Amino acid sequence: MTAAVSRRTLFGIGGGATLALASAPARALAPPPPPPADPFAPPEGVAFLARNENPYGPSPRAKQAVADLCGSGCYYASGGEDRLAAMIAEANGLTPDHVLIGAGSSEVLNCATMGLTGGGHILSADLTFDPPVRYAEAKGVAVKRVPLAPDMQVDLAAMQAAVGPDTRLVHICNPNNPTGLLLPNAALRSFAAAVSPKAIVLVDEAYNELTADPAGESLVDRVRAGDNLIVARTFSKIYGLAGMRVGYALARPDIIARMRPWSMSVGGNTGGLAAAIATYPDAAFLGYSKGRILEAREMIEAAAKSAGLPTLKSATNFVYVKVPDAAAVQKRLEAKGILIRGPYGKWTQWSRVSCGKIEDVARYAAALPEAARA
Incomplete structure (x- = not known):
């Protein structure tokens, strides 16, 4: 009896509610919320x-x-990291x-500057992509910087002369950032052959592609030969994954083993690795x-x-332009x-412009002539 009453009561309430809704004044549905603002892309x-x-x-x-x-994304991404590493290894x-x-590549560069420099110093050019060098320096690693040659190129002869018994790592960015200059391959190979028996040579090839x-300008073949050398690459540039943070280093397994404990990642991130795995062999996109x-x-x-402004010959996705006052040009363009x-x-007369x-x-x-006026 109680159950029957409960059912009748329930249906009665349901019917009344339905009638009440039917007799209520019509209301317009609320418009959907606007899409969230993109916090990553440049402002409109x-x-x-x-x-x-x-x-x-x-x-x-x-x-x-x-x-x-x-x-x-709920799973740690080590499986994707392993797959990407296998793809990269096979390709090289x-x-x-x-x-x-x-x-x-910043992380693997940091692993090199921290993990391979105990008891010695890093040798680097005084104008280059040096956040990993500065990171190690802030942690107490000694750094020696070698001035550029008069033509703004990395001075390989001066760097080779600066290598001493306490040099543990020689850092080269090729093509260099911010100059965009590519070292002559024969000269870089000769340098690496002379220096690598004395210290590990780290070549940052972020812009190699x-x-x-690209193949002819790389030193990956010297990694295959077992030299005391590291090549670092990134998915941030030609692959267009800067915000998804995927890069890699290639080196002898014993060198990689010394770098690995300094990695801060726990298997990478799912989105970045998925994107890298999909785009690594995508020749059509890379060509575009x-x-x-x-x-x-x-x-x-x-x-x-x-x-009337000189530029350095770039082999990258930016150009180093000589202007009367780089700070003033930046402000006028902004x-x-x-x-x-x-x-x-x-280097206050040099202005880096990305592609x-x-x-x-x-x-x-269109804005440069006016912005660059003296």
């Missing part, structure tokens, strides 16, 4: 030419892989034990990206030439919504 209307990013990535394959595999004629994956002959980057680079060089890098230390979207580079080209 800003030409962002300051960070050497590839705005044409991630590739369609990378985006699809992230979408397909985001449900696995090495074993997975020759490969260290990191959060961007943007050179005219390189074509757009080279087009933008030629536009920057042509704009500088038209304005007022027009165009962001470039300011001066680097004592961003073609339309943004066109804005820079």
